[in-house]
Amino acid sequence: MGFGAVAIFVAWLPLAYLAETVANRVVAARLPGIQGQADLGERLRQLSPSARLTTVALMALPHVVALVLAAAAGGFLVTRFGSGTRPREAALSGLLVGLLALGLTYAQAGVALAPLVVPVVAALSAWAGGRLGRAKR
Secondary structure, eight states: OHHHHHHHHHHHHHHHHHHHHHHHHHHHHHSTTOOSHHHHHHHHHHSOHHHHHHHHHHHHHHHHHHHHHHHHHHHHHHHHHSTTOOHHHHHHHHHHHHHHHHHHHHHHHOOOSGGGHHHHHHHHHHHHHHHHHHHHO
16 A cells, blocks of 8 residues: 555656646636736636636646546556555555545645545545556456
8 A cells, every 4th residue: 555655646746746737727818817826716706606616627627637647557556566456455545645635735725625535536546547457467
């Protein structure tokens, strides 16, 4: 599980950087002239509920894709090269990473409901990668 968690983080870091770049471009295209996080929050509050939801979803989507790809790759490695490992161990690696990311998010931004999806997405993606890795063994 530890190897899988490290593999997920190693894959996730550059993908998260790329995802943040994409998300920033989405914000710049949808809300031109943003001057920092406070301005972003104010501009989002000014949008209609449907436009706000669409914008936030477009900002989050690259990060979700980055996490899914990284967790699936880590899960693949766990079962492809691990001795006697199954998709369950891959999923536990993803869950470990997801819980760590959740803790870091809560420490930085405070408690909210939305980040609770991170451990679930990470665990399911790692499990799926683990299934593929097991099949390729």
